[in-house]
Amino acid sequence: MIPALIILFLSALFLVWQGTLSLEVGFALMAFSISATIWKRLRRVQILRRIRMESKERKAKWGGIMTVVSGLSSFTGMSCHLFITRNDELVVEDVAGIRVIPLSEVERMGLLYGKTLSRQGDRQLMRQLGFRTIPNFSSVRAWVERNPRARNRLLLVVRFQEPLNRLEYSEMVVFSDIESYGNLRSFALRPEVAVKTAILPRRSKVKSGSLRKITAPVLDDNILK
Structure with a gap:
C-alpha cells in the first residue's frame, strides 16, 4: 500500500x-x-x-497478530492473536474463542515465505521442515494464490503430535503474517521455539544474526522414512 x-x-x-x-x-x-x-x-x-501491552497484561513471553490460513475452525483469513506464555503454552485467541496449546504437544514448526510453496512440493517441504509424514499444503497454496501479497510474507506452520481435538481435527495449523504484525523474528529467537523450528529457504552461508542460524536440526532422511 x-x-x-x-x-x-x-x-x-x-x-x-x-x-x-x-x-x-x-x-x-x-x-x-x-x-x-x-x-x-x-x-x-x-x-x-x-x-506489546496485551503481551505484558498476559505476562506472555511473546505476542503477535497473524492471519489464519488453515487448520483451525476459525474462518480462513481471520485475524488472530498469538501468545507464548510463561508456562510454555501457545495461546491462539480470536472471535471463535481461546485455544491453549502446550508447546510439548507441538512436534515441529516452520517459517517460510508464501512463494516457497509454489517452488517446492509437499514431499520436499516434509524433508526441509523435518516432518515425519507428508503435509498437505494444497489449501494453503490456493489461499496464497488468492492473496498475492502473502507470497512475500512469512507463513508460520505448526505441526502437532496429535490432532487438536474432535471439533478442530487438524494435525497442522498454518498462519500468515500478511499484515506484518506477527513479530516473527522475536518468535523464532525464543529458545523454546527455536529447538522445534525450521526456517526456509536454507542456505549454506548465512549472515551474522540471521534467523537461519538458530533453526532446529532437520531429522535424518532415514528417520523420516
Whole structure:
C-alpha cells in the first residue's frame, strides 16, 4: 500500500511539473498520498504498541497478530492473536474463542515465505521442515494464490503430535503474517521455539544474526522414512 502511495505522489508531482495536471488536482493527490502514508504508519505503531501491552497484561513471553490460513475452525483469513506464555503454552485467541496449546504437544514448526510453496512440493517441504509424514499444503497454496501479497510474507506452520481435538481435527495449523504484525523474528529467537523450528529457504552461508542460524536440526532422511 505504501509503495503505491509513493508512486501516486511522484506521479502527481511529475505531471504537475510537466504541466499535464493542474496544480489543484496535483496538490490534492500529493496531499492525499502523504496523509494516507502518515496514517498507515501511525496505525502500525498503535497496533504494535497494543500487541506489546496485551503481551505484558498476559505476562506472555511473546505476542503477535497473524492471519489464519488453515487448520483451525476459525474462518480462513481471520485475524488472530498469538501468545507464548510463561508456562510454555501457545495461546491462539480470536472471535471463535481461546485455544491453549502446550508447546510439548507441538512436534515441529516452520517459517517460510508464501512463494516457497509454489517452488517446492509437499514431499520436499516434509524433508526441509523435518516432518515425519507428508503435509498437505494444497489449501494453503490456493489461499496464497488468492492473496498475492502473502507470497512475500512469512507463513508460520505448526505441526502437532496429535490432532487438536474432535471439533478442530487438524494435525497442522498454518498462519500468515500478511499484515506484518506477527513479530516473527522475536518468535523464532525464543529458545523454546527455536529447538522445534525450521526456517526456509536454507542456505549454506548465512549472515551474522540471521534467523537461519538458530533453526532446529532437520531429522535424518532415514528417520523420516
